[in-house]
Amino acid sequence: MAALPRRIIKETQRLMQEPVPGISAVPSETNARYFHVIVTGPEDSPFEGGLFKLELFLPEDYPMSAPKVRFITKIYHPNIDRLGRICLDILKDKWSPALQIRTVLLSIQALLSAPNPDDPLANDVAELWKVNESEAIRNAKEWTRRYAMDN
Template sequence: MANSNLPRRIIKETQRLLSEPAPGISASPSEENMRYFNVMILGPTQSPYEGNKIIIFSYLNKFLLCIETYLGLLGRICLDILKDKWSPALQIRTVLLSIQALLSAPNPDDPLSENIAKHWKSNEVEAVETAKEWTRLYASGT
């Protein structure tokens, strides 16, 4: 995995991800560009995503992890550590574990989509079923 163009920190974190994977998370750099990661997160137990593989493509730039997913309509997520709570002290592993935790416990009080949050608050059972369906249609990896 030697790439002299990568900061030592990224190389070290990547080696750790490969040698000590987080439970339910697989992350590996792209062969073409080691700043691009292919991430697969198993849907957490007792979540709308259970039994599915959530595929995430991420790009590392200056230690910032930008996430694109196939969750929801826009393919984005709302996670404070990717916005105003970002810190250079965060590791790639920590960010991925935070995304996994968000799948287990969505926060409708800090939504990416106001409409989805309103639906979640007014009829959580129906909203969970919608999340399961969207996951089946748009986020299930093979």
């Protein structure tokens, strides 16, 4: 049994009462530290029109350490690998306890708008993104259509 720190309760309530447009984060019924997340693909990105499922877990020492976040929906992105792991500095060494679930998810949504192939996690994707961006974007749109729509 673990009590839930007040900070997590506050964040959860605010996520419910004032949801971020394009982002939904709902705690699991069995574990209040585990969130089911859906992020909509940003407009004017190859992910537009897609609904991407993620999972977010708040470790015991949150907010001193960052939430663990992973894409569940397959996504073609140079900074997200085939297991859904995300290369994002604020989830690693740039984490600050003043960041919150909502700011983390906004950053992930922003990462979809601004892929960074120079700091890759999925090497093959990043490589293609650098040498043939239009084909990479075509792939990303195709994956979005195939995996992130109608599910």
